[in-house]
Amino acid sequence: MNAPVQPVFFQRPVGDLVREDRAHTSLYTDPAIFEQEMDRVFRNTWVWVAHESEVAEPGSFKTHFVGREPVIVVRDRKQQIHVLLNRCRHRAATVCEHKKGKTASFVCPYHGWSYALDGSLRGVPSPDSYGQCLDKSDYPLFGLRVETYGGMIFATFRDDIQPLADYLGPARKWIDLFMKQGAGYPIKVGGEHRFRFPGNWKIQLENTTDAYHFPLVHKSFLSSVDAQTERMLDFVGGPGFVEDLGNGHSVMVMIPELIDLEDHLDDPIPERFTELAAELAAEGHSDEQVRRIVRAVGGSGFNLNLFPNIACSMAFFRVLQPISVNETEIHHAVLTMDGGPAAANRARLRLHExxxxxxxxxxxxxxxxxxxxxKGAQAGKDLWILLNRGLPGERLTEDGRASDVSAETGMRAAYREWKKLMTA
Structure with missing residues (x-):
């Protein structure tokens, strides 16, 4: 049997566009590569679509995208979560245009076909015209395979893909650590803001695992915080690390003492949180509760990148949505403590803002x-993006491979998975 022929871009097979220490600039600029990614990457792996708190009750839903394909994430009356293509089976109109809400059914506004929360077709106006040629059981909303871990909901078009737990692999323990920022309360998505930038989705994917840029790009931010916080955020060259966790996932540990928010609770409360601590104590929280809540408010000391579209960063979700080869939409979702102290959630929102x-x-x-x-990627016809920082110091670990905190190990991990999917 002949091996499948790889698509050729920029006179190179797609597999030649990613090397161990670099990626070809055409990955940012070639529309044909982008179209292939929507099929070979986003249709062939697990993609994050929601947190369970966003669809907490029967009938609650949110709309989202898998690649560029619109979906509805919904919880039915039996508490089962579904991810349904947002497309009427009759003439393809979307059946839901709201970003989130609660409903008893989805009704197409074009011809009135109505669907239950599990996607099954329930009603068709004026059915007599169809005679015997329409069996409603043949036309449910198309449903994706759905699995969850740690309150995070993932979907895939593939029925034969590995279980989600296997796909996440060593990233699971980092998800568990990230969810500790509820300080004993359930994690809840407390709202989000969205924006678009004129650039390729992989540029943002790289950014969440890039500590190298922090002291330069975020100089204005560092000048806006107190001296103690500024010292804490001076992590480039520090004891942190970046680790490749397999399947394109990676973790960037910036502040090692904040890996586990249940540790070091006896440490002095940071100056920026002394007023919050006093307010919590005045509300009757014990000293241990105060310290646990205050520690959680600041968020975890690491960024977790889950290929291909979500980062768990400090105290928020950063979700990327590809729009075109040179446009990406970002969703920043702030995380709060469901049922937690109002003062703590208020402080979390102020930090997020x-x-x-x-x-x-x-x-x-x-x-x-x-x-x-x-913009710069438009210059030069056959140039490369360098991904070699930290490569000489990379070492094997129990979960994969790691290097210093400013290394590009996480980017190499993502492009390794990209190459695997694009050449499969």
Whole structure:
């Protein structure tokens, strides 16, 4: 049997566009590569679509995308979660246009076909015209395979793919650590803001595992915090690390003492949280509860990248949605403590606004850097993106391979998975 022929881009087979220490710039700029990614990457792996808190009750839903394909994430009356293509089986109109909400059914606004929460077709107006040629059981909303881990909901078009737990592999323990920031309360998505930047989706994928840029790009942010926080965030060259966790996933540990938020509770409360601690104590929380809550408010000391579309970063989800080869939409979802103290959730929101918010000191600077990468990538016809930082010091670990905190190990991990999927 002949081996499958690889598509050729820029006069190179797709497998030659990614090497161990570099990636070809055409990965940012070639529309044909982007179209292949939507099929070979986003249709052939597990893709994050929601957190369970976003569809907490029967009938609750959110709309999202798998690649560019619109989906509805919904919980039915039996508490089962479904991910359904947002497309009426009659003439393809979307059956839901709201970002989130609660409903008893989905009804196509074009011809009135109605669907139950599990996607089954329940009603068709004026059915007599169909005679015996329409069996409603043949036309449910198309459902993707769904699995969850740690409250995170993933979907895939493939029925023959490995179980989600196997796909996540060593990343599972980092998800468990990340969810400790509820301080004993359930994690809840407390809202999100969305924006688009004129650049390829992989530029943002790289950013969440890139500590090298932090002191330069985020100089204005560092100048806006107190001296103690600034020292804590001076992690480039510190004891942190980046680790390849397999299947494109990686973790970047910036502040090792904040890996496990249940550890070091006896450490002094940071200056920026003393007022919050006093407010929590005045509400009657014990000293241990105060320390646990305050420690959780600041978030975890690591970024977890889950290939291909979500990062668990500090105290928020960063979700990327590819739009075109040179446009990407970002969703920043702040995480709160469901049922937790109002003062703690308020502090979490203020921290989120300070860095991630549209008027914050962090994300707007990141966005400009991403835009400049896309703009610069138009220069030169056959140049490469370097991914070799930290490669000489990379070492094997129990879970994969690791190097220093400013290494590009996480990017190499993502492109290794990209290459595997694109050449499968």
């Amino acid at each position: 300070h860095f991630q918010g549209p008027m914050g000191f962090g994300t707007p600077d990141d966005s400009e850097a991403w835009e400049r990468v896309q």
